Structures are given as C-alpha cells and as structure tokens.
Amino acid sequence: MSKSRKIRVAVIFGGCSSEYSVSLQSASAVIRALEGTRYEVIPVGISREGEWFYYSGETARIENDTWRAADCTPAVIAPNRKTHGLWVLRKSGVETVYVDVVLPILHGRNGEDGTVQGAVALSGIPLAGCGILASALCMDKDRAHRLASLVGVRVPKSFVLNTVTDEKQALDFAREIGFPVFVKPVKAGSSYGISRVCSMDGLREALAQAAFYDDEVLIEEEIEGFEVGCAVLGTEELLTGEVDEIELTGGFFDFTEKYTLQTSAIHVPARISEEKAAEVKELAKRIYRALGCSGFARVDLFLTGDGALVFNEVNTIPGFTAHSRYPGMMKAAGISFPELLERIIRQAVEE
Numbered sequence: 491m492s493k494s495r496k497i498r499v500a501v502i503f504g505g506c507s508s509e510y511s512v513s514l515q516s517a518s519a520v521i522r523a524l525e526g527t528r529y530e531v532i533p534v535g536i537s538r539e540g541e542w543f544y545y546s547g548e549t550a551r552i553e554n555d556t557w558r559a560a561d562c563t564p565a566v567i568a569p570n571r572k573t574h575g576l577w578v579l580r581k582s583g584v585e586t587v588y589v590d591v592v593l594p595i596l597h598g599r600n601g602e603d604g605t606v607q608g609a610v611a612l613s614g615i616p617l618a619g620c621g622i623l624a625s626a627l628c629m630d631k632d633r634a635h636r637l638a639s640l641v642g643v644r645v646p647k648s649f650v651l652n653t654v655t656d657e658k659q660a661l662d663f664a665r666e667i668g669f670p671v672f673v674k675p676v677k678a679g680s681s682y683g684i685s686r687v688c689s690m691d692g693l694r695e696a697l698a699q700a701a702f703y704d705d706e707v708l709i710e711e712e713i714e715g716f717e718v719g720c721a722v723l724g725t726e727e728l729l730t731g732e733v734d735e736i737e738l739t740g741g742f743f744d745f746t747e748k749y750t751l752q753t754s755a756i757h758v759p760a761r762i763s764e765e766k767a768a769e770v771k772e773l774a775k776r777i778y779r780a781l782g783c784s785g786f787a788r789v790d791l792f793l794t795g796d797g798a799l800v801f802n803e804v805n806t807i808p809g810f811t812a813h814s815r816y817p818g819m820m821k822a823a824g825i826s827f828p829e830l831l832e833r834i835i836r837q838a839v840e841e
Contacts, residue, residue, distance in 0.1 A: 508539035509598035516810035571614035618838035675704035706810035715794035731819030735760035
C-alpha cells in the first residue's frame, strides 16, 4: 500500500435489523470523524429489506434516513479474495472498488451477530472489530453467560424458552426464583423486546413480546444493584476506558432511556472506588478474552450492594456517536473520538 494513498475504509451502516435507525446515527458520527483525515470512507448501506448499496451522497442523508433517495448503486462485498473490495453493479457493468479495511457500524441481528463478519472473512479484507465466533457468541445472551461462567464469572440465574422447552417450565422457573424477573430475546440488542415483570400476570405477554424479536426467550433473575460498563480495545494487548455507571430513577435501562436519558444518567468515571473500578476492568478483560473478542467491545456488568460483580452482556459493536457510552469511556481515559477510530482501524490493518 502506497504511503501517499489514503487508507480506504468501508463503513457499513443500516442493516436488516430492528436497530437499523441506531446504526444510522452511529455511522454518521463515524463518517464525519473520518472526513478530512488520512482515511477515505467508502460508505456501504444496507436497507431495512437487506439490499446492499455503495452510497456516494452526503452524510446528512444517512443521519436523517433519506440516503436511499439518490446516490445509491447496488453493491456487494466480493467473496473473491483477489478482489479485496466491493463489486459495484453499475448499469455499464461491474466496477471494482478496492478496500483496505471494513468497519461495520451495525447493531443487532444480521450485522452484529457474525453474519456480516463472515462475508468480510470470505473476502480477505481486514475487519475492524470482533470476528465471526465472538460476534455470534456475544449476541447470544444465554451462550455468552454459559461460557463466561466456565471461567469463574458470576452470571444471573436464567431459563431459556425455545422449541424444546415449554411455557409451563418457564412459568415454573419464574415462580421458583421469584419476581421481579427480566424477559429478553436471547439474540437482540438496544433493549428491544425486554420487559421487567413483577408478577405472573404479565409474564405471558412479556414472553410473547420477546418472541417477536427472536425464537429463543430468556427469563432472568433481577440482580439488585446498578449497571457498570467497561470499554475494551485491542486483541493481544488490551486497553480499557474508564468505567461508567448507569443511574436509574426507576424501571430499567430500556431503549428509550438508552437514547434519550429522560430519567436516567450516565456517570463516567463511575462513582465507585478506584479498587472496585480496577476489579471491573480486570473482569471485563477476562470476559472479553473468554468470548474471543478482538478489536473493540463494551462489557456490561451489574455491581450489587455487597460489592459483587455479575456479568450482563458484551456489545461487540456498541453505540458509536461521539456521545455514546463506549467513546465516552475512552474519552475519560484520554482517548478522543477521532483517536479512538484511528486506533481501531490501525490495529485491524496491522493485524
């Protein structure tokens, strides 16, 4: 690669996912931060219906979801490793667009779950972020918990309702561990389909709501305490941001609260002792390694009243606006948003 040429970064946004709109906001922030740098952004948009396009229009159209109106040409990541880029399907024929590295800014299913990561692996293009296995594992809350527990990490008690279990077993489990419980799709993000259930009366409705997003539904004990998060960066040598803390005035950190903070607040650094923050960071790195993460991810934990740490989940592509939790934790550790993106891309190219 010529030192004089800009590094071409394919930023993938959108996606056939319930979190499509969240991706547009994250990707817009990333693209703006990379503009005017040593990187050349190759925007690749995926519609809600799963159509892939090379997008050559303004970033603002991504942010306000009008990007499909113009400046779109059908395109795919070429599985031919010699192509090392995109096949743009123009009316005049197939154009090849070389790509140095792929940065997926996708949230949820069909983007954060190993599917797009598999397409990138076939192409031979370096991928910024977690690979196929880690992406799939971290999207699956049940299997991520099972694997983390094998390395001595405490996880909530849970039960999975699927095709080989029945509703009676699920109801019996909830009754046994006691209310309130959380009901979640096993594979979904941004708190879609999650309910906090305080009695048997609301359990069936919550199960049906979660089942809309996934064919497996998790019933999980409520962990008393509050949520802390840790941003992790790297593959072999790991760097962590400052630990953050979610302060709730009621309910739980659902989709609305995550993106509006109407009644909640995020504190970074978290209002905990330096010793406890160091413990959070070390546990986050242990979980990150146990699940095979690479590049970057955010590890979320519960901190109980007696000081115990309980694993919640790993987000392999967390929110990426300049005000999102992951960049916020890194900023508190002295790494600006542009520098964070620089490190993420550079390590993918070098590795």
